[in-house]
Amino acid sequence: MKVAIAGAGAVGRSIAKELLENNHEVTLLERNLEHIDVDAIPAAHWRLGDACEITVLESLQLETFDVVIAATGDDKVNVVLSLLAKTEFAVPRVVARVNDPRNEWLFDENWGVDVAVSTPRMLASLVEEAVAVGDLVRLMEFRKGQANLVEITLPADTPWGGKPVKRLNLPRDASLVTILRGPRVIVPQSDEPLEGGDELLFVTVSEVEDELRALLLDPTAR
Numbered sequence: 001m002k003v004a005i006a007g008a009g010a011v012g013r014s015i016a017k018e019l020l021e022n023n024h025e026v027t028l029l030e031r032n033l034e035h036i037d038v039d040a041i042p043a044a045h046w047r048l049g050d051a052c053e054i055t056v057l058e059s060l061q062l063e064t065f066d067v068v069i070a071a072t073g074d075d076k077v078n079v080v081l082s083l084l085a086k087t088e089f090a091v092p093r094v095v096a097r098v099n100d101p102r103n104e105w106l107f108d109e110n111w112g113v114d115v116a117v118s119t120p121r122m123l124a125s126l127v128e129e130a131v132a133v134g135d136l137v138r139l140m141e142f143r144k145g146q147a148n149l150v151e152i153t154l155p156a157d158t159p160w161g162g163k164p165v166k167r168l169n170l171p172r173d174a175s176l177v178t179i180l181r182g183p184r185v186i187v188p189q190s191d192e193p194l195e196g197g198d199e200l201l202f203v204t205v206s207e208v209e210d211e212l213r214a215l216l217l218d219p220t221a222r
Contacts, residue, residue, distance in 0.1 A: 001025070004065045006051035006081050007072035008035045011097065015071060016044050027060065051081045054088060062089040070096040075103045079111050086112030115142055136213045139201075147173075147203055152216050156196040160216065166190035171211045174204035 001024045005012045008030035016026045020043045027045040030036055038046050049056035051072065062068065068085040070078035078096045085091040096107050098118035107116035117140075140149040154160060160167075165176065165188045179186040180199035186192060194200075204212060 001066045002064065003027070003067045003069065004029060004060065004062060005069045005071055006030075006077070007070070007097075008032075008037075008046070009071075009073060011073075012069075012071040013041060015069060016041055020044060027065075029056070029060065052077055052084070054084060057084060057089060062091060065089075065091055067091070067093040067095065070094070072097070073099055075099050075106070079103075079106050079113075082107070082112040084112070115140075135217070136209055138209075142203075147205055148209070150202050150204055150209060150212070152200045152202070152213070154194065154196055154198045154200065154216065158194070158196045158216075160194045161196050162193050164190060165192045165194065168215070171204075171208040171215070174202055174208050174212050177201050177203055 001019075003019055003024055004027045005016055006029045008016075008028045012028060012030075016028055019026050020041070025045075026041075026043070027047060028041070029047045029049055029051050031048070031050045033048060036046055036048055047056075047060060049059070051057070051070070062085060068081065068091045070081045070085075072078055072081075075098065078098075082094045082096045085094050093114050094112050095115045095117060096113045098104050098107050098116050101118055104116065104118055107113045107118075135152070137151045138148050139151055142148065168176070170176065176188050178201045179188055179192065179194075180201070181195060181197070200216070202212065
């Protein structure tokens with residue numbers, strides 16, 4: 001996969017290293033000469049330039065990339081790059097970093113963003129996920145499809161204990177993607193029995209989250 005990352009600060013470099021370790025081709029675009037350090041990540045392609053300048057993006061041949069990641073520390077830059085990547089270069093996947101949660105409303109498909117990643121929001125969600133047994137926690141939003149990654153931790157005394165996954169009559173547009181049980185990551189099979197304390201991860205649309213919550217956490221709803 002060919003990936004362009006705008007912003008070679010700590011975040012951009014960390015992403016680049018992870019992607020390179022997974023054998024992806026990575027280009028780092030940075031407008032600050034002081035942040036250019038080829039020796040730090042020699043396997044990446046380094047380019048000096050402003051990610052908001054369309055001539056710079058043309059010189060990169062951005063239309064040939066599979067993914068663009070707007071990872072600068074400036075939300076204005078990230079939004080503008082996302083819009084240019086999607087509308088001018090038809091990049092299939094655009095991921096944008098949200099630095100200020102007050103700007104989250106901008107990072108949607110209208111501005112070319114497929115996935116918005118807000119560090120403060122994610123940290124808050126992870127805190128909730130760690131302590132919120134018996135509730136639904138939204139971990140991430142997938143803007144393009146208006147779908148969410150949500151987590152539900154079953155209480156120890158869940159009535160679903162011992163019942164197989166196939167007994168779950170999930171609402172439409174909700175899919176169980178994995179079960180976290182202690183150190184185990186379980187790909188849900190139809191005959192896999194549920195247990196109290198299981199962390200269930202779903203991809204679902206917002207409209208059925210309440211129905212999903214009721215199904216798994218409200219005994220009177222079944």
